[in-house]
């Protein structure tokens with residue numbers, strides 16, 4: 001089975017490639033810039049034409065949440081229009097598409113974990129463009145699955161866990177917001193879940209199509225809690241550590257407003273595809289350990 005993955009250099013695409021490498025029945029073709037530039041109209045159709053995939057996973061996105069406030073048109077182009085173009089191009093060859101989306105489609109004003117049918121209300125441009133992307137995909141290809149995730153980290157690329165480890169090399173004290181709650185998600189676990197979904201389709205090709213799912217790490221944390229945990233894991237691996245102090249969001253102004261509750265309820269995915277996301281601490285511990293072993297905390 002051939003799976004086309006977009007955003008080849010991103011956390012999720014790299015995790016998908018790694019997790020699929022041991023599955024002989026899966027051929028993953030990961031495309032990214034410069035060969036696939038979603039800012040260009042027609043790029044999706046030509047990628048589908050070239051690769052003729054059985055399934056598409058759209059993992060590419062404009063993910064710079066604050067910068068998106070300054071570049072709403074570019075963010076909309078990549079997160080909404082191009083996602084729709086990929087869905088349409090996939091539909092033209094009868095292929096289903098998994099569109100990866102975000103907790104930032106919600107405003108965070110409830111205290112409960114968000115379910116798939118909870119009302120959406122993005123607070124910023126990034127969330128609004130990703131929500132529009134969901135709609136474009138739904139409209140362009142009935143054989144879609146929208147999978148929303150949250151707070152993604154991995155051994156790869158830029159993410160909060162790597163940023164904290166690097167900051168602790170430079171500073172003795174770090175201040176981190178303690179009033180935003182979420183579900184930290186290892187991109188490797190997310191990739192595993194998406195691969196299980198794809199594998200399920202060989203037996204049950206209609207399962208979950210036309211639906212929306214949440215898939216995020218099990219358990220809840222604040223960014224402060226994540227930073228403290230990362231420091232405790234760094235200590236175990238003899239990496240530099242820093243003291244972490246909690247602050248409030250109001251003390252750390254950012255261009256984009258973030259939801260104070262980003263907790264996603266992943267039970268619908270679990271029931272449909274028989275895959276439970278590991279506890280976030282377990283997965284984060286493994287990622288910090290891997291970074292320590294590889295000595296690869298800095299750089300790509």
Ligand SMILES: NC(=O)c1ccc[n+]([C@@H]2O[C@H](COP(=O)([O-])OP(=O)(O)OC[C@H]3O[C@@H](n4cnc5c(N)ncnc54)[C@H](OP(=O)(O)O)[C@@H]3O)[C@@H](O)[C@H]2O)c1
Nearest residue numbers: 007009010011012033037038039060061063102149151152
């Ligand atoms: N990261 C999170 O915390 C988070 C949370 C919720 C949902 N998500 C969603 O999860 C998915 C995967 O995220 P991730 O963490 O893997 O993101 P990531 O590491 O930022 O990767 C995104 C990829 O998209 C690519 N991209 C950006 N603009 C592009 C363009 N014009 N043409 C082609 N590719 C382009 C980037 O390419 P370059 O490498 O060339 O820049 C990058 O490789 C995305 O849909 C994201 O919205 C992420």
